Amino acid sequence: MELLSPAGSFAAVRAAVLNGADAVYFGFGEYNARRNAKNLTEDEARQAIAFCRARGVKTYITLNTLLTDRELAQAEKYVKLINEEGADAVLVQDLGLARLIKMAAPELPIHASTQLTVHSLEGACAAHEMGFSRVVLSRELPINEISHISKNAPVETEVFVHGALCMCYSGQCYLSSVIGQRSGNRGLCAQPCRLQYSFLNAAPDYHLSLKDLSLAGHLRELREAGVKCLKIEGRMKREEYVAICTSIYANALKEGREPNRIEIGRLATAFSRDGFTDGYFTGKKGSWMFGVRSEAQPKEEKALFQEAKKTYAPDREISRVPLDLSFVACRDKKVLLACEDEDGNTHIAEAPPAQIAVNRWTTVADIEGSLKKTGGTVFAPRAVQVHIDDGLVVPLSTINALRRECTQKLLEKRARPKPRQSAAFYPGYQRLNRTEEPAFTISVTKFDQLSIDLLKCRPELLYFPLEEAHCNRDNIEVLLAGGLCCGVTMPRIVFDSEWEKAEGMLLRLKSLGVTDVLCGNIGQARALFGMGFRVHGDFGLNVMNSQALKELKKLGLLSATLSFELNFPQIRDISKCIDTELIVYGRLPLMITENCIIKSRTDRCACESAISLTDRTGKSFPIVRDFTHRNVLLNSHKLFLADKDEYKSAGLSFARFLFTTENQRECASVVMRYLNQENYEPSMMTRGLYYRGVE
Secondary structure, eight states, X not given: OEEEEEESSHHHHHHHHTTXXXXXXXXXXXXXXXXXXXXXXXXXXXXXXXXXXXXXXXXXXXXXXXXXXXXXXXXXXXXXXXXXXXXXXXXEOOHHHHHHHHHHOTTSOEEEOGGGOOOSHHHHHHHHHTTOSEEEOOTTOOHHXXXXXXXXXXXXEEEEEEEOOOSBOTTOOOHHHHHHSOOGGGTOOOOGGGSOBBOTTOOOBOTTOBOEEEXXXXXXXXXXXXXXXXXXXXXXXXXXXXXXHHHHHHHHHHTTSOOOHHHHHHHHHHSXXXXXXXXXXXXXXXXXXXXOOOSOOOHHHHHHHHHHHGGGOTTXXXXXXXXXXXXXXXXXXXXXXXXXXXXXXXXXEEEOOOEEOSSOOOOHHHHHHHHTOOTTSSEEEEEEEEEEOTTEEOOHHHHHHHHHHHHHHHHHHHHSOOOOOOOOOOOOOOOOOOOSOOEEEEEOSSXXXXXXXXXXXXXXXXXXXXXXXXXXXXXXXXXXXXXXXXEEEOOSOOOHHHHHHHHHHHHHHHHHTOOEEEEOOHHHHHHHHHTTOEEEEOGGGOBOSHHHHHHHHHHTOSEEEBOTTSOHHHHHHSOOSSEXXXXXXXXXXXXXXXXXXXXXXXXXXXTTSOEEEEOTTSOEEEEEEOGGGOEEEEOSSEEEOTTOOGGGGSOOSEEEEEOSSOOHHHHHHHHHHHTTSOOOOOSSEEOTTTTTOOO
């Protein structure tokens, strides 16, 4: 398995490489998911790519944020630099950026960031069809799910093995952006999950702060599962941390073992939050997965970091590149030393003919001993062949000079990028926005939110959560018979082991006449097409630009919900090649969690009741139950635009009411207010990000 280490600086690149990483990932520029990290400059990125390539270490560059249309031109410049410098792959979340890369740098491999929320075999297959060669799986997957995907997917799988855990599925968290305009999907998460919250009148506590992940002890299982790459999180961490974690995992993998007790202790000293957790991997979720970081820096940490610094000191090098050497010294002919590395790079160094020995002549053993002295270089002699005619003497200084020339020239050749194909990116023509006002769609959480008044509004589509629709099949049949178009909203997360249950519900609903499904994951879309449904894209697909819409159209979607992290000018900028929808009312979903938030802290579930988390400012965030007992954390304020007109002229096809905690009367009042038939206004409302935007 490949060991992939993080780097937030050039020093961290050295720390990773010189401690045994097989690959390093880092970001530069504006469009990476750790914009708060120091990151590398463009010149440092070039140096880092060459530095790693010369040492046989791969480089994966992070361009894993969501981009607007106006940012794609700058992103193209980054892509061209990455391609020209010969990086081994680029990590991407944005489907529109992936489309750009396939056009501008067709030979540059693309890896699906964990922000794309790939958590199923169908998701991995969909990523493959969209041009990705590797997928970084969601951290929440247990080993049986990882194994099923890895052994059956047409792409490589990469799994986080160590580092910070977010409470929410990566790519699906909007808490930081909605409450603070700092988007995790755009690399500026303010980490509100690390703050204290309270519920049920209890004292504030860290209800959303998970311990760091460590799968030390499960390396053999991951290998047997078919995982291609193990990834260490930590681009925000110090280079000493990178050195320590890399060396421990690298040594364990090299020696075919698990990290021992002492090494695990060193990992904890380097950084942890009350220790580590493997709860998602083992399927043992609960309160023991939560923890916080102590601000105190123990003496043990300082000593450990001082020791780690020595491993990547400026004068240090590790010999990791196999080198074959062939030395020839014949009478009256130039002395030759030919070398070749594992990648086929070659060089031949020459010296004047050897002299006739007066006393002792040079032996084969003398030459072999000198040639093998490659310490302090990246090379490790693998095969050494020597021929020297009897009676000749070759000074050791000459042999050493030949060796130094060979290693230096090979190092230079290894650092040079191989030429790759490139082309211009053409965004296509800009479609004119629709001039008609958008039609309404309605999404409810419970069937009893419906009323005669609400149904009289005749929404274009009326969506029900999958389980709710299945439990109310008789009522759905009545609505369909009355001419209403009813659809199903898919849960954003459905593991492969859960798909049979979801598929059974879908097929029964389809037999009633349900034809439309709203889904927020590329894997689900692929599966739904196979079942014959009309598929619409939900907000979980994170559509922020025109190119992403084109990719979804190519995938087969009929419409797509635009990201609620966009502002109205950005929405108008989007060239809408398929119908677009926007959430214009409701409590925006800020998190989806694998842990039941309440049960994890109290050992009892109450998420079917009206439970909220309260932050330090007194704002309450409701928690609602999702498919198979996952949780969705909702915003404290309701998005409300009934007194605004911008959404009506943004070129949208549909405007959606997202009903979650509202009662029957509220739902009807909201819709009638938007139709100018009532004066309803929520007590606590927000305009969302449509006027503010996000960083």
